[in-house]
Amino acid sequence: MTNSWRLGIDIGGTFTDLTVLNNETGQLTGIKTPTVPSDPAQGIANGLALLKAQGIQPEDIHYFVHGTTIGLNTLLQRRGEEIALIVTEGFRDLLNLQRLRLPIPYDFSSRLPEPLIPRERVFTVKERLTHDGSVHTPLDMQSLDEAIQGAAASGAQGVVICFLHSYKNPVHEQQAVNRIAEIAPGLAANASSSLWPQMREYERAAMTSVNLYIQPNVQRYFETLQERLQEEGVKTTPFITQSNGGIMDIGTAAEAPVRTLFSGPAAGVIGAVHAARSAGIGNVITFDMGGTSADISIIESGEPTFTHFNQLGGMPIMLPSVSMYSVGAGGGSYAWIDNGGLLKVGPESVGSSPGPACYGKGDRAALTDAFLLCGYLNPDRFAAGNVQLYPERSAEAIGPVAEHLGTSAREAADAMIRVAVANMYAELSAVMEQHGFDPREFSLLAFGGGGPVTANFLAEEIQAQSVLVPPSPGTLCALGALTADFAYDAVLTLQKRLDEIQAEQLKKEYGLLADQALAWLDNQDAAGLEGSTLYYSMDARYSGQAFEIEMPLDRQLLEDSSGEQLASAFHELHRRQYGHSDPAAVLEIINLRVRLVGHTVKPVISEVAEGTGHALPTGKRSIIYGGTEYEADVYARRELLAGQVVEGPAIVEQDDTTVLVLHNWYGESDRSGNLILKRKEVRA
Known part of the structure; x- marks a missing residue:
């Protein structure tokens, strides 16, 4: 076998996912190993050891891409460095005033988030530029x-x-900046x-504060990562995934870690684009359900959607990124009873440590415990057999919920799943x-890890056309990192009326x-x-409007x-987005944007051999959903051939996840190895 491998890694809250691709043969190998929160690089080392056991040597890895959550966790947990802010005289309260809007408009008790930099570490300087950049x-x-x-005396780093x-x-x-380098x-x-x-x-100050706040932690992690990779025998220099769906070298990522905040989910969307294209499907709702959370994004006509503004931990992040929305619980979200006696699931998660009760360490009933008791998961093959599950621990943890509901533990588990799906349906519908x-x-x-188990429920609720499950869904974020392009976004604020701009000036800028x-x-x-x-694109608006829309050029x-x-072109775009336009209004151009994509070599994925008729099950299993018991056929994903059909109710097992097919749906495998679920009535 040839020794030329590409490695993509995504570190999630519960599992660290690795995908390796053989450049010449197209062989894909996916590995899941528990994340080590105290030392994420150790989780990578553990994954490399599992790859080595399969004959993939670290020294044969010549391309390495890594999605990181270090910056994200540092911000959400408020564990960054103490920093100071220097602003124009008269603007000391910039971070405290923010936008003077309540976070929840209808909740008068809601409060603005605490800024990362307290007022006592904000200092002012006499200087002033006018709106056109001239020195006042x-x-x-x-x-x-x-x-x-x-700033130095305040203890800021x-x-x-x-x-x-x-x-x-x-x-x-x-x-x-130059003066700071001279005297401090x-x-x-x-x-x-x-x-x-x-x-x-405000947005620039807040985002730059986030960047400097998380930078030391990210830089320390990158140093540890490179040292650990060298120890393990990986000789290539890592690339890091960005929030905009692209990649950059590790040195650039260390200088601007704020660009990596949404890197993991964004890589998943890029992997989803790759999978959707291989299946010939243009319009897709991505559903990424891990151990801690579930996220969605929209792919329209084969292209991901982007946004230029996000919020994270109450902080505005004014950078281009793949559009993503949180839609509910993850596999680690646990059940609880509210003050009104209603069953709730999430949003709090048990994480990877201690994890769901079935992991054998924790005692909280998580969604993974419900999947196990309802018969969806094989306790001996979870995460390719690398994690042993204990159904008796799940039953014990769900016991208090079952007692409150007056049901059996299995029926309570079914209720937990229905509650979680209802939450996801409500939030997805709103998006x-x-x-x-x-x-x-x-x-x-x-x-x-949890998306293929839950997706058929959600597709049934929203009446989606079909469910697409790629060949390695549990490690698709890692595969997305592996297939991502280099990407860079440049912006220039112009803020001029269209009739004040010469075409040559636009072309020059x-x-x-x-x-x-x-x-x-x-x-x-x-x-x-x-x-x-x-x-090329520009942000434009009608003169007098407060916010602009992006127009491709x-x-x-x-x-x-x-x-x-x-x-x-702008009038037509405005009409499509808002249902009206005003051709008599003056157009104002706010920002000019250029996005560069450096196209990486896309590996050829090996095709699945063709087959006919119904796939052969490897066994049967009793499952429950919607209050009804079913006898489901169990299939091995690796044995499915292109064109073969799986009749629901069914369980399709693979190393990185499990696929649940409902009784009124069926699944069919295509040449790219995708499993596509559709309603039986559509086939009829």
Whole structure:
């Protein structure tokens, strides 16, 4: 066998997933091993040991991509470094005032999140730029020195610099960074204009604060990761996945860790795009259910959807990222009874340690315990047999819930699943309504350890066309990391009316952004790319509106010297999104955007051999759902051939997850190894 492997890794709250691909043969191997929260790199080392046991040597891995949650966990747990902030005089309360909006508009007791930097570590400097970037008040070096000395005396380990209108002209922020290096070299410094030069001071200040707050932890982890990989014999340098669905080298990720906050889920969506294309399905709702949470995203016409604004832990993250929404519980979400006596599941999770009761350590009844008692899971083959499950521990943990409901433990487990699915249905429906999508025009793509177990329930509720289960759903995030492209987003805030801009000026500004993106790609260790593509867009609005919408651009629009085609395209986009447009209104261009994609070599995945008729079950198992007992056939996923049919109710077992097929559905395998579930009435 040839020795040329590509490795993708995703560290989740419960499991660390590894996917290795043989470059020449197309052989895919997926591994799941429990995450080690106190030492995530150890979870990777444990996974490498499992690969070695299968004959895959670490020294034969020549390409390594890693999705990380270190920055995410640091922010959510508020365990970052103590940092300070230097702002323009008069803006000391920038982080405290925020946007003066209640987090929950109808709850007057809700409060704004505590800023990462307390007011006593915010210092002001005499300087001022106008809205067009011209200098109104030069940077006062005495007040800057006093601010730097105050930050150092406060015990801060780093300083964020965010001056008014610096997105238009970074000169004062750059002077401040240089001065910090001169008089306080021990202080790390992050300038907001260097991280993301876009208008809205609060959002820039908050996001740059997040970046510096999580940076030391992320850098320490990256150092540990590289040391551990060298110890294990992996010689290649890792790439890190980004929130925008792309990858970057580990050095770039260490400088801007805020770009990695949503890297794991984003990699899952990229893997889902790959799977949907292989199945020939364009419109997909991704359903990623892991041990801690469940997330969805929308793929329309084969392309993921993006957003330029997210919130995490109450902090605004003003960076392009794959659009994702939390829709409910994960496999570790545990059952509890509220004050009104109602059964609830989640959102709190038992995590990987102690884990669900069936792991043998904890005593809380989690959703995984319910899956086990309802017969969906094989206790001897969970995570390819690497994790032994104990049904008796699940029954004991669910006992108090069953006693409260007046049912058996198995019936209580069934009730837990129905509650969790109802929560997911309500939240998913809200997302679809918000975007104006009809779920009947979409397929549900299930992945993560718990997605394929739960997806058929959810598809039944929302009336989805079908359920698509890729060949390795439990490790699809790792596969997504493995197939991701290099990606870079550049932005320039323009904020001018269309009638004030010359076409040549627009082309020049876009050219500068493109040069910036191409320079970034040149600095990445991106050997062997299959070319690159530049995508152009702009954020525009009608003059007087508060917020803008993003409009993709093609070359024809950029060559339009009159601006009429540009305006017409915006009117049509506004009409499609909001149901109306105003051709007589003046158009205002806020931001120019360029996205660069460096196309990595996409490995050829081996096809599944063809078969006919019904697949042969390996056994039978008693299961329960919806209050009804069924005798389900059990199938081995690795034995399914393309074209073979699995009749529900059925259980399809594989190393990284389990697929549940309901009684009124059937499954069929395609040449790419995808299992596609459809209603029996559709086949009839």
